[in-house]
Amino acid sequence: MVEGIVFLIEHGSLEENTQVQQLRQLHKQYTAGVSTQDALQYALDLNKKGYRAVLSCLGERTESPTAAKKKTSLYRDLLQAISDRQLDASISVKLSDLGLRQSISLAKKNLEDLLTRAQETDRIVEIDMEYRSLVQPTIDIALQMLRQGFQFRLAIQSGLRTAIPLASQLLHTARRSNGNIGFRIVTGSCYSCNQDGYSTTLETSEAQTIAQFYLLLDLALWWRRKGGLWSAVGSRNLDRIVYASQYDFEIQLLKGEEQTKAFFVADDELQKEGCVRLAFYVGFGSLDDEGVKAYLLRRIQ
Numbered sequence: 410m411v412e413g414i415v416f417l418i419e420h421g422s423l424e425e426n427t428q429v430q431q432l433r434q435l436h437k438q439y440t441a442g443v444s445t446q447d448a449l450q451y452a453l454d455l456n457k458k459g460y461r462a463v464l465s466c467l468g469e470r471t472e473s474p475t476a477a478k479k480k481t482s483l484y485r486d487l488l489q490a491i492s493d494r495q496l497d498a499s500i501s502v503k504l505s506d507l508g509l510r511q512s513i514s515l516a517k518k519n520l521e522d523l524l525t526r527a528q529e530t531d532r533i534v535e536i537d538m539e540y541r542s543l544v545q546p547t548i549d550i551a552l553q554m555l556r557q558g559f560q561f562r563l564a565i566q567s568g569l570r571t572a573i574p575l576a577s578q579l580l581h582t583a584r585r586s587n588g589n590i591g592f593r594i595v596t597g598s599c600y601s602c603n604q605d606g607y608s609t610t611l612e613t614s615e616a617q618t619i620a621q622f623y624l625l626l627d628l629a630l631w632w633r634r635k636g637g638l639w640s641a642v643g644s645r646n647l648d649r650i651v652y653a654s655q656y657d658f659e660i661q662l663l664k665g666e667e668q669t670k671a672f673f674v675a676d677d678e679l680q681k682e683g684c685v686r687l688a689f690y691v692g693f694g695s696l697d698d699e700g701v702k703a704y705l706l707r708r709i710q
């Protein structure tokens with residue numbers, strides 16, 4: 410199955426064949442649909458079950474300032490729609506989608522636009538961490554946003570070699586400014602990538618990744634006691650889910666993982682503790698978009 414989908418993605422063929430059907434099944438499982446309306450409806454369905462939604466328009470590497478501006482406008486409208494419908498939801502953005510590959514200033518301007526709208530609508534923007542080459546530019550922009558007094562949540566991989574000093578730098582800046590930050594602590598490893606964006610070399614060992622995960626939890630807890638934003642944990646590891654739940658971290662899973670052991674353990678903690686939050690990362694977008702295909706491929710690797 411994987412080989413067939415890889416062939417399909419590499420060759421861009423949408424012929425009616427087994428591989429296309431498999432890709433469509435993955436799209437149905439792991440996304441809310443193709444439009445913002447599909448995403449909003451799925452968020453409403455999640456809210457009715459007591460879960461929060463993190464909505465993301467799938468796609469990576471906008472190729473022009475115009476495309477980046479268009480994606481920014483989509484997210485700005487999505488924030489407004491979430492507010493108008495009073496949904497318990499946030500948006501998750503990739504800075505490469507906001508123009509980071511064109512220029513840092515373009516991505517900064519577009520992110521500032523979204524953070525301003527989030528502030529106006531009392532919502533949260535969550536910023537994804539991407540490939541290793543984009544880590545430092547993402548951190549630099551995040552630091553600038555904190556100094557300007559914005560609040561947001563930033564994903565940080567425990568497998569990133571510099572995860573602890575970077576998190577400490579962000580918290581130090583937030584403490585000395587009017588901004589505020591929370592983390593989405595992701596237990597997956599961070600990779601260095603080649604020009605095509607495919608993973609090549611692990612940055613840390615498994616033991617280092619696990620150790621840094623718990624150190625990041627400690628930092629996030631310390632920051633919350635200082636008035637910082639709540640942080641979340643993205644993990645399928647059952648022990649880490651239970652541990653994080655004991656300290657009231659929000660547990661984030663992917664749409665498509667509703668029947669996994671990770672979900673049942675997290676949901677059990679939610680029912681038992683009564684204060685643990687459970688959220689689902691919900692992507693949406695058309696299969697004609699190469700970024701959507703890449704996202705689906707990562708779900709089965």
